[in-house]
Amino acid sequence: MLTPDYLFTRRRAPTRPMILIPQSLTELSGPVYGHESVRSLDNDLTRQHEGEPIGERIIVNGSVMDESGRGIPNTLVEVWQANAAGRYIHVLDQHPAPLDPNFSGAGRTITGANGSYTFTTIRPGAYPVIGLNNVWRPAHIHVSLFGPSFLSRLVTQIYFEGDPLLRYDSIYNTAPDVSKHAMIAKFDMANTQAEWAIAYRFDIVLRGRASVYFEEPHAH
């Protein structure tokens, strides 16, 4: 979507209307990548290495729902994020913040019968957008959903309640107000675990007014 304040969209956004290509049964009924190979610990990003990652341990709980609040089961939920210092393990991320040998920053899970999911991770750090003058991304976790067919992939970002960088973030500000609200994980005292981790809640509504904002490719 062309959003003049979000500079990258000037180069990347399509200038012509989208052409819808009819989808055949082969595409809609093809195998969905990855469902079978998800292991039970894949949703705990703090236990993928010998030691524990540095950072503030958090639990993110939520549900994937349709517009009437019904949970959507068997949805592949994948997350990826920077470490506590705001650094990704990626060749394109070379900004001067340390990597964490105990943190890869990727996880996945499948929603349960009632549409619920949970991740344990560390709170990601803010990071600078290299090449822009003092532009920082707020703390965020990227999230992708795979629905019942390979073509039904949706991608968005989880932000955190109270982050002062949100008001400066051009990606966040691309979303309409109602969707902005839906992209913010709410602090969730009830699910905080004593002497272990604080918790956030992030529900994902797929259609309708309360729907979360789904981004186009290439967002950082």
Ligand SMILES: [Fe+2]
């Ligand atoms: Fe990011």
